[in-house]
Each structure stands twice: as structure tokens, then as C-alpha cells.
Amino acid sequence: GTGSGSSKDESGPVQLLVFGAPEELAAYRTLTEAYEKARPGTDVQLVEASDRKDLLARLATSVAGGAPPDLFLMNYRFYGQFAAKNVVEPLDERIAGSDAIDPADYYPVAMDAFTWGGKQLCLPQNVSSLAVYYNRTLFTKYGVPEPKAGWTWNDMVGTAIAMTRDSRGVVVKGTESEGAAARPAVHGLGIEPSIIRVAPFVWSAGGEIVDNPDKPTRLTLDTPVAREALKNLVDLRQAYGVVPTDEEVEAEDDESRFANGRLAMLMSSRRSTTTFRSITDFEWDVAPLPVYQKQVGVLHSDAYCMTRGGKRKDAAWRFLEFAISEEGQRIIAATGRTVPSHIGVSQSPAFLGPSQPPRSAKVFLDTIPTVRALPTVSTWPEIEDVTAGILENALYRGDKLDDVIRDLDQQTRPLFARGEHG
Amino acid sequence: MGGRASGPPPLPGAAGRVWRTLGAAFVVLVFVPPLLLLVSGSLTEPGLPPSPTPHLVPDPVSTAGYRQALEIGGLLRASLNSVLVAVVAVPLSVLVAALAGFALARLAPRTTATVVAASLVALMVPATALLVPRFAIFRALGLTDTLVPLIAPALLGTSPLYVLVYYLAFRALPRDLYDACLVEDLSPMRIWWRVALPLVRPVTAALTALTFVLTWSNFLDPLIYVYDRDLFTLPLALRSLSVLDPTNFPVFLAGAVLATAPALLVFVLAQRRFLHHDDPTGRDRP
């Protein structure tokens, strides 16, 4: 029993826990194969989960059961709870001793997101930000000017209003659409009511979403600036009706709606690119986020983390080195799904190559310097879930803004209180 | 009541039959269409923007979904694993359940009461409460990342419910039959095999089918205990297809159809063979 189990563990392959759709997983498989080929004798086992929840369940049970995978890939918004619990092995010494990796080669914002208590815990493999995907063909058809860098929130609202049309192409106001009135055939904008979508605009307007980004204790959406940004967001649905109703969203999610040519603009991360590349009916592109005062983006980034309880740390590190190195980054970049965290690779044709849409892929890179990370609190996942519900009701049901802001604060306070910070 | 036939009485009832047929038709009408949507969805061409309305007859009809499901999802390999698990786990599970149910029916009332109570308690435990401790047990036994943990629930008869169902079925057999066996000096094992089991054949058929379905669609266990992609079972493979982007929905649906078909087939076979073939006494007429 036990003996054979543990001995098997130490000699076996390096286990890497990842999640993603089959194509994404295929990309990781390419990566591990390339590694095994480049370093004969090595063995990396990809442990595949299909989504974040599955990955969490696997990770949690295996850690608790005493047999964690050696490496796992995780978003910075969620790694906090593992970091706080000492599951993750700090990498500073190994980075220092490595000649394949120079921290300076990577976008600092991403590197910073994965430092906890002053230590580099994980190494980011990608950096992304929100962008506005738009349907160029539709803009051309209705003669509305396309979004361009530096446009403001009000510009966006105006554009969205102009693009909200009924089936005859007449501009309509989506708020009348309840009940008997005709529904817009095309909506101006798709946006998800969540704290990560709200954050960049609050920042852009000069506000903060938490009282202390390093050691947050509460949400600060009650400041006038933040409140204004939030109100503007809610107005998209409640005042202008440019975003689909919740019923419509349930009926057809924004990504599909965009792909079907019935959404003029969609605020989303790099992730949607792969899906949209299958669009043949129209031409689309990306634009940076609109601004209030200054251009600010919000960070999306995943990193490789090494578990403290892993049995093959050296071998794991060697693979990590490879994956993060230029060579590994190129392989991943080729899939198009992510923006590489390696500055060099991200600016190379491997990523910017014009053969595939979006033409303005550079938008993703251009925003990186303006990108800010969300606070790293170990209870962040809970905070996101709680706020999502409240924001959803604010956007779609038009809950009173004061109540919304109060609820957001009250319900997240205990979570912040319970959370640990890096 | 040794010769007491069981099963439905052959009451003359052409009218009854018509009603039952109508009822059956209604059941089919309610239950089947949603699944036709599933099938038609799976026959849609993948890679197209998702249509908001499901069409009953896809245009164009395409089997590309199936091809891709097999390729991307590794469904072939996964099916093989699933079959492997089912082939071992289902008979084992039915065996365990039937034996345990029989033992319960024949043991002293006090023992029976204890085990029945324990089984009920076991039924109450949510699966999520078991994941972590079970993982620790399997790891201690060096069995993680093998198919064994997926087969292990067979030891439990897959669900204590099935043991209890067997228990009730065996208990309902006329006592004289057991007595007749005792007089012939049959060991409990042989009473079980020669007399008791054949007499509860509909129960066995039903539970076999259910065990198969349950084993076949077991998702949580492989998710936790299996790492190696080569050991993935069908639900796990299907799960990975479910996160495909919306344009590839037909691929996922194709996978779902492929995963459903065997379970359905097993049920149809089971009900043909045993449930339909009226009672073992052969008393029934067509």
C-alpha cells in the first residue's frame, strides 16, 4: 500500500494541472511535448480540468489528500487563497539561479500580481486586458464612426445608442423593449455586470475600488467618482437600453450575440478572440477601453505556480523555466488565445502576426502599461461572487443605486475581514 | 403460495390496452422531443455562429460534430475506459448488492436493522463530504490515478439504495420457498443463486440498468481521482467538450449523444429481456 504509493510519486512525471477548453488544452499538450522533445528523458503529465471550478476541486482535494500536482496554472484573482495558505512554493531563489529567466523580460504588472508577502510565488504566462470588440461591418453599414483610442465613456454611450437598431435598421431605445414593444435587432454594447468590469472605469475616473489596495478592508464604491462610474454603467441598461436585458442575455449570451452580428460592441478580454476568428459573415476589430480621465485597464493574467507539497520540485522548475522562457512563450502565443507575458514574444510576429484578426491586436499590448491589478485577497473569489449578484440586479433590475452600494459594502466587509493579503 | 404467479393479471381489456397505449404515447411525446433536439443539435455543422433557436432539422445536416468530438475530446479512448470500468463495476456492484440484500433478508432482525440503518445514514451523506477523505484513503492505498477508485463504489452496490431494494424484494418472497431450500440443505449462497436471485429477476434487470447508468455517468469520482488523460472516462471527456466555445456546441452535443446512447441501449435491453418478458413463472400471455 502506502510505500509503493509514495515511491511512485517521487519518481513519476511532473504533474501540471491546467484547465481550459480542448483547444487550449491541446496548446498545453504541444508545450509539454515540445519540452519533452527538447529535454529528452523528462516527463510532464498534463492533468486536465475543464474549467476553473473543476481545477479548484482537484487542486483542493489533492492538496488535502497529500498528493498535490507539482505545478498548476492559476489566475491571480484566485491564487490568493492558495498563496495565503502556504501551498505555493516561492520561486525567488530559483529565479535568481536561473539563466533562462530574467524577470525584467516580463511585464512587471503581471510579475507584481503574483508576489505575495514580497516573494515571487508564481510566474505569469500571459497578460491581458479588456478591450472593446466591435463589428466593423455593422459600423460601416450604419455609418457610425468606429471607436478609436482615447475615446471617452460618453463617446461610447453615444456610439452604443447610435448602434442600437431594430430589424429595419432604425435607431431604437432598448428600454421600451419590455413587454409588447419591438426588441432591438442589434444592441449597441455588451458588458458583464461584475466588479472586474467596473474597476477599470472607477480607476479611470480617478477613484478606487477598495480603501487600501495592499490591505483592503472594504469596497469604496461609495465615493462620488466611483458612484458616478457605477451609475453610468447601470444607465447603459436602465437609461439608454443599449445593452441587452437579462432575459436576452440568458437567451443568447453576448459572445454569441456578437458572433451572430447582433451586437455592435462587446467588452471582453483576449479570450474571445479565438471564438471570433471563426466569424466569416462580417469583419471585426478591437479598440481600447473608453476613458474618463486617464486610460486604465484591468489585468488578466495566469501564472504557473509550484506547490510546496510537490515531490519533484526540481524537475517541475525545469519545466516552468521552459514554459516561461521565450521558447515556451512562443509556442503558447501561437495559439492566439493569450497575450504572452514575455515582453519580447508579445511584440514579435508570433503574437502580432496579421494573418488573423483582429487587425489591431496591438491594442492589447498598448494597454498593458496602463493596466492595474485587482487587490490580491485570499477571499477574492467570494467577493467576486457576492458582488456579481448585486451588480447584476443593479444593471438589469435597476435596484436603487444607494442600496446597491450599501449592499456591496456590507456584504463584502466580512469577506475582506476574513481575507489575508499578500 | 408456491405456485402463486406474479405480475399483472391478464384481465381482458382491449380498452385498457388502448388506454395504456395512449398513455405510453403521451409519455413518449413528453420525454422524447427534448432529446431529439439534442440529436439534431449534434448534427449541426460546427464552427458556425450559434443559432439562438434550436432547429429540429439542422441545415445543413453534418456529422462533423461527431468526428471532431472523437478527435478533440478523445472520446474513443474515454469510451474504452468507461466500458472497462462498467464491465468490471456493474456486475460486481449488482453482485454485491444482491448478496447483501439477501443476507439482510435472511439475517437476524437485529443485525438487519443495524445494517439497514447504517445504509440509510450512508444514503444521507452528500457526495461532496466524501471526496477529500476518500482521496486520502485511495492515496494511502496507492490507487489514485488508476481506474480502481471508479470501480470501488461497486463494493457499495453503487448505492446503498440498491441493497435496500434487493432486501425488500428478497424479503417479499414466500417464506416456504426458503424453507424448502433449507430442507434440501442448500447453503445460503446456493439459495441465493438458485432460488432467490431468479425470482427477483425484474429487480436485477432494473438495478443492473440503473447501476450501469450511474457508473457510466459518474463524473465527480474521475474528476478527483484520475489525472492521466489516458484514463479519462466519458463524462470527464464530455466535460472538457462542454467548455468549448459556443460555435463548437454541436461537437459537445455529439459527445453527449455518444455518451447517452450506451446507457439507453443497456436500459432498452434490460427492459426487453426481463421487464418485458413477463414474469418468471411464465404465467402471462401475450
Add this chain to the structure above:
Amino acid sequence: MSEPGLTLDGVSAAYRGATVLHEVDLSVARGELLVVLGPSGAGKSTVLRVVAGLEPATAGRVRIAGRDVTSDRPGLRNVSMVFQSYALFPHLTVAENIAFGLEVRDTPRAVARERARTAAETVGCAALLDRRPGQLSGGERQRVALARALVREPDVFLLDEPLSNLDLALRVEMRAELRALHDRLGATMVHVTHDQTEALVLADRIAVLRDGRVEQVGTPDEIWRAPASTFVARFVGSPAMNLLPADGPVRPAGEAPPGVPAEGLQIGFRPEAVAIDRAEGAAATVDRVEVVGEDAYAYLSLAAGQPVVARVPAARRPERGAAVQVGVRWADTHVFHADSGLRYAP
């Protein structure tokens, strides 16, 4: 008594605390055929079940072929049994049912089947070998149950009303078969029946059970000629024996036993012993006449109202309402204590 085949020593048995057998003593010699008679609910089946080991004896000992089997499990007792409810296996064909006991004892299949066929022929159901019990008539099922018991050669056969569902002709035939089999095998048999003819014809000895107690054990002749109590006297024989106060209306002819008549005694005489055409005797009127083939039973009332039954040849039966004389002889008369019901021994 010769070598014992089966002995019950003070055996009691109970269902859920209600005692249904009270210290039953019985001894069946090897090769003897004992018939157990008794009213419904007397505990006849329970006796068999205790012998077979299907119910525990709450007191007493059971011995089979000299061996104390009281605490042996049923299978070790080497008995074979016909259940009152047949207990046929519904899922097995007739042939399989009959061969069951052999096959589970690892008799080669062919041999078992052959012997099953022979047994089926004995009970006349060879044509049904491939049917299932559900496809048989009541009598056919019973014959299969009988065949299943007969196919083996156990130490004791326990037959619980094995012929009750058979028509008379078949029953007579089966009865003869049973007797022949018994004689051939020298088997020890305990046979429960409520058919007196069967009991009287078949039995080496008869045990009469009443409310879980043995009322009398004896040869058919003893039971018939010297019933130990009014219960036995009335239970055996049909219509039942007439019972009247010894100093009552009917005064038998001939010489009375010493001490009789006296108060507190009863006399009993069977319908067959009653003459209604003689001149002497007690006056009675005919209430009702039942004709059974060549015989007729006349139900009479004595002047004082007591009922008396008489068997008369059907050809010479009296009319309903006719006035007749009831005459019996002391030789045909039994005397009992009126209170205890026990036989009076002068």
C-alpha cells in the same frame, strides 16, 4: 417398538410467544408410517416444521434415526417434505423442481433428470415436465410437490396434506402408490391428512392432535375401536359418533359393561351401529336424509330432542318425517366420562 426412526420427546413450539405445541411425545419406528390427524389449527403442520427444523422447539428433543437433531439445521436432518402450500419454485420447470433436491446434492444431472422423470410418472405428471408451476392446476402442483419429496431417499418423509387437492380416484391411486413406496423403501413417514379414509387405510399408526397436544396414538383399529376420548371418537368417523347420556333415552341391547349406566357417563355409538328398523329401541323421527351412493345417512331426533345419526342402505332409507326406532347394542357402544370426555374403563 422396534428401532426408532423419529422421536419427539416433550417437544413444545411457539409462534411469537404463543405456544402451539405443548410437550408433544411421539415415536415413529423406522419404516413406520404415522398419520397425524387433527382439526385445522391443531398444530399438525407445526409438528412437521419442528421435525424438519424450520421452527425451533422451545422445549424437548427431536431425534431422527437415533440421532439428536434438536439443534441441527434443517439440511442436516435428512428429511424431505411436502409443504401444505407446495412451495414450488416458480421459476423452475416441473422437471427442475423435482430434480432440485438431487441436483443440489450433486447428483449427476442425467441421473437426477431420470429419477425426476420416474417420480413424475409415479404421481402422474410426466406430461407436465416442461411446464412452470404457474401453468399447472392446483392438483397438478400438489403432485409435483409430492414428486419432489419422493424423488429422494431421506431418513424421514414429512408429508403435509399431500393429497388434499387431488380428486378421489387419483387420491386412491396415490395413496396406494405412497403405501407401496413406503413398503418398498422401508421409509419412515409422517403424513398429515384430514381425510380419515386415507388415515385409516394408510397408517401404521395414527396420532390425533388437539390444540397442540397429542390426544391419542394408536393403530387405525385402536383409534376406531377404542377412541381414548370423545374428541377422538367424534373426530374420526363421518358422520361423527353419536353421544348420549349413558342413562339417557337410548338403551343398548345386550349386556352393559360393569358400572354402566351411571350418572356422569356417556355412551357413544357410530351411525353404522344404529339400527332403525328393529322394533325395540328409542322412538325418533327422521329430520333429514343424505344419500351418498349406496349409503344413506338419516338424521334423527329422539323424543327428548337429542340428535342421532344412522347409516342405512340407500335403498332402504326412511322418508323424512318418518317415525323410527333407534336401536344399538352394547357391543357397538363406547362409554366415556361425561366431564373429562375420557374413555371409561370399568
Add this chain to the structure above:
Amino acid sequence: MSEPGLTLDGVSAAYRGATVLHEVDLSVARGELLVVLGPSGAGKSTVLRVVAGLEPATAGRVRIAGRDVTSDRPGLRNVSMVFQSYALFPHLTVAENIAFGLEVRDTPRAVARERARTAAETVGCAALLDRRPGQLSGGERQRVALARALVREPDVFLLDEPLSNLDLALRVEMRAELRALHDRLGATMVHVTHDQTEALVLADRIAVLRDGRVEQVGTPDEIWRAPASTFVARFVGSPAMNLLPADGPVRPAGEAPPGVPAEGLQIGFRPEAVAIDRAEGAAATVDRVEVVGEDAYAYLSLAAGQPVVARVPAARRPERGAAVQVGVRWADTHVFHADSGLRYAP
């Protein structure tokens, strides 16, 4: 015949294609009690099941109280039935079992229970009202089944061997109860039995079934005195009627019917008709003697080997091996065609 209570017109029935009733014609007058007799497997239960509507008639019509019920469902036929297998509800107590038929007909609960109690008393199982069937002896179960049928007042009672598991004393009593009930209610009853005494005593008329065909219908007297065939002759009466070639070893005394003896004819005479102590008669030896109470049956072999049975008083029974003379009279003799078995009418 008066008003018909139940009529079967050319009724056939089959199990899985095997015909077991062949165009059965039967007519039971309202208030008549018909006993169906026949060997095991003859189709007696099937007749009842067809009347009750539990098996479809493949041909012919069934009428109850003048109404054609052939295609009515069982519940509409207003019959009550005792099943050969009792068919007691295992989950109901005895009281609930008996009251079932009343309660589903919306008889007030109290009334139903009261009538159930009365019915239970009739069959002598009032003490068992709170037990479940599993806790009863075989005879007790049968009585409950009987009580359940008797508690209602249907157009037709169908009783499938309702007394087969009762002891003789109880059976005689039940038989009388049944008859009394029948007379009181004027109920139409079809009663299956294999007990001839029961048949002869109880029946208004008897129908003898053989292999799914009606062999003879008649009053008990007709069946006994003028059996329509050797089958009926031998089936009714125990031991069975002796059959010998008309021109054979035994030559009855008195005057022979016209045309007899002749080749191709058989004579039959019951054991009761045989005299073995007269001087004239055919020589025979005694093979075996059975004593049944006051009677004894002597099994004889004629010189030519044919068996003959004679009933003699037990007190004067011959010894085994004794040489006797077999004598009968033409008056007690029946004549049949040897090939068809049918009664010879001169």
C-alpha cells in the same frame, strides 16, 4: 329448468393456445347448487375463472342472471369467488380481508366490519380477525377465503375447492353451513370439489368434467345410479366401480337386460354390490383387505386374473389369501359399450 342463474353456451378457453375447455355447455338454475367434479387438470378451475371473467372465453357465451356477460369485466359480473390458492391479501388482517369486498363497494365501515365478523363466525375463525394471512394455518387461510366469499350476496358464488384443507369434522360442518346459506339466500352456486361425499350430499346437480369436456350433468342420484360412461362410473364412488367384460367371468344373478351379454359390452358393479359370501358366483382369491372403520374393502382376483373390489362389513372381512365367491345381481349392474365407454341403452 326454471329461471337460469348462470349459463355457459359452448364456452371454450385456452392457455397460450392450448385449449383446455372445449365448448362447455352448462346451465345452473337460479338458486341451484351445481357441483363440478372432475380429475385434476380437467379444467374445473378454468370454468370458474371463465365465469368470473378472469380468463377470456375463446368461444361461446356466458350469461349470469340472464345477462350476457361474456365481455364484461370481472367486477361487473357480480360473482364472488374462493380461489383455489385463496388469494388472500397478505397485507390485510383477516377482518380486512373479509371486509374488502364490502368496503370497496362503499358499505359503511362499521357495517362491513360487523358483517365480516359474522362471516368469520360462520366459518369458525372469529378468533383470528386481527392476524395476517401469514400467521394462519392452511385450513385457517381457507376458511378466511371462504368467509370473504360468503360475506357478500352476489348473483353467483364460485367456490374452488373451498373445503379441501379442512379436517373432516369441520368440513361436514362447513358443508352444512354452505348448504344452509345456499338455501337461505337462494343463491346460485358453482362448487368445485373432489370430495365425492361433498358432491353427493351438497349438490342439486353434478357436472362431471373430463379433459375440458362435460361428460355428464345430473342429480347426484342420476350420476350415481346411471353414470353416462365408464369414466363417470369409475370416477364417482370409491373404490371405483368394477368393470368386466359382459361375457366374462362374473355372471350376475337375475334377469339380464335385453341384448346382454354380448360381445363389445362391459358390465360394471360397485364394490358395495358385490357379495362374497354367497355360494354361487365366480371364484376369486383375496389379495388385500383395507379396513375403513366399520367397512372393509376386499381386493380380489378372479381366476382369470381380473381384479374385483368388494365392500364387506369390517367385522366379517375375509382373510388375505382366502378363496371367495364373487356374486352380483343384474339389478346392481351397469352396462357399457366397451369401445366408447358409453352407457348401453337396450
Add this chain to the structure above:
Amino acid sequence: MLAPYLVGLVGLVLLPAAVTLALAFTEYDLVNAPSWVGLDNLVALVDDPVFRVSLTNSLVFALVAVPLRLLLALGLALLLHRRAFGVGTARAAAVLPTAVPEIAYGLLWLWLFNPLYGPINQLLRVGGENGLTALGRTPPQWLTDPTDARAAIILMSVFTMGETFVVLLAARRALPRDVYEMAALEDATGWDVFRRVTLPLMAPVLALLAVRDAIASLHFSFVPAYVVTDGGPPPYATTYLSLFIYRTGFEYLRYGYAAAATLVMILLTVAAVVVQWRLVRRYRGFYGL
């Protein structure tokens, strides 16, 4: 004969469950060693609004869904236990939803419930105008209105009663036939036969299934809520105990706290079961055993 089962029962369920329940009294995050906190978790649960909502949701779900499932399964079993044309097909059809893998099943319902394009609402809109039903009402907002969403989850779970159906079917077919003939002779109405014969004879199995369903209802709600509504519409319309426990334990890594919730859930089911088990008791000694 009982041995393998006992090994499974103890080794795979009772022991692990005991461990988990013991953890209910600790602070445990699945990663670091648990630390004893006594009843703190339970006390915290009482104050946790999300837990309270999930508890209520679960109870309401059980109260509605369990009887519905049982009734439907029993109705189908009684309808389909005898032969007739089409019955075999109907049996298979009734089990179909149970045979579809849960993930696919959830997605299928997402389609069916689609508020605008879903077949259910399209059907409801037949005869109506402007997206209203024939009665002039808006069709149910399956996925966005809290009440409708709860109804949707119940509907989904009702359709997966295949297991119950199959067990009942087998149980019905094992009942003795002659007592039904007897009942037919007495012209017992269908209702009487059902109430006085079928129901009591099937009572042990029914009671067992009711117990099982009551217990499992806390589980069946999991996949639909997880896949279809994700606990929403907000804030917690379809957040059931199972989902609450899963999230707290595995997503938020508060295993001890989740274990405490599990403990509450088990205590509740024990209470429910004790009540129901009396039913079975009443019918003990059924077949004279």
C-alpha cells in the same frame, strides 16, 4: 455475504463521512492542518444569510420536488407495468433523461428554458401575440425570475425520476397476481385497487424511495443549479445547500465550515427519515415474515 458491502459501506462512506463530520468542529481549509474551534462553525452558520437562504431553498425544493417525483414515477410505473403497444418505448423514454449525462442534461435544459427562443416558451406563446401567452401573460422567465427559476430546477429534477420509476416498475411487477384478480372480482375501482392493494403492497419500496428522494433531493438540485442557473438569479434564488457546501468547501476552501453545513444537512435528513421510516414500520410483518 454481507462482507463486501460492509467493507464498502464503512470504508467508502461511513468512515470518510465521519472524518468530514469531525472536521465540522474545526477550522480547516483543506491545506493546513485543521484546528479545533468547537461549535464556532455552527454558530457562524446560524448568522450566515447565504446559508439560511440555501437551507430554505433546499427545504422548499424537497417539499415540492420529492412528492412530485414520486407521484410521477409511481404514475408512470403503474401506467407502464403492463404490456401494450408502445409501452416498451415509453419505458425507455421515461428513463431517457436519467440516462443523459448530467452535464449534457443541464445544457439541454438551458436550451429548453431559453426565455426567448426556447421551445417551452415558444409553445407557451402559441396563440398569443407580441411575445405573450394566449392568456395575455408574459411567459415564465425561467432563468431570470427567482420563482420561475426555482420552478425550472424542480421541473428538471422531476424529469430525472428514471431511477425511482424503474425501481417502482420492478416492484409493481413482483406483486402477486391472484390478489389483483380477487380485487377485480370485487369490482374494486382503479382507485380502490390502488389505495387498498397496490399502495400498501408497495409501501415498503415507496417509503424507501421517499426516504431516498428526500435525502437525494439535497443532491439532485446540485447539477441543475450548478450548470443551469449557477445559484442565481441573484442573489441566491437557486443556491441550494449542496451548492453552498460545494462552493464553500472547494471554491472558497472553507472545508470545516462546509462540513458544518453538511452536518446540519444530515441532521435534517435524519429527522425527515425518522418520520418517514415509521411508515415502513407500520407495514412490517407483511408477507408473514
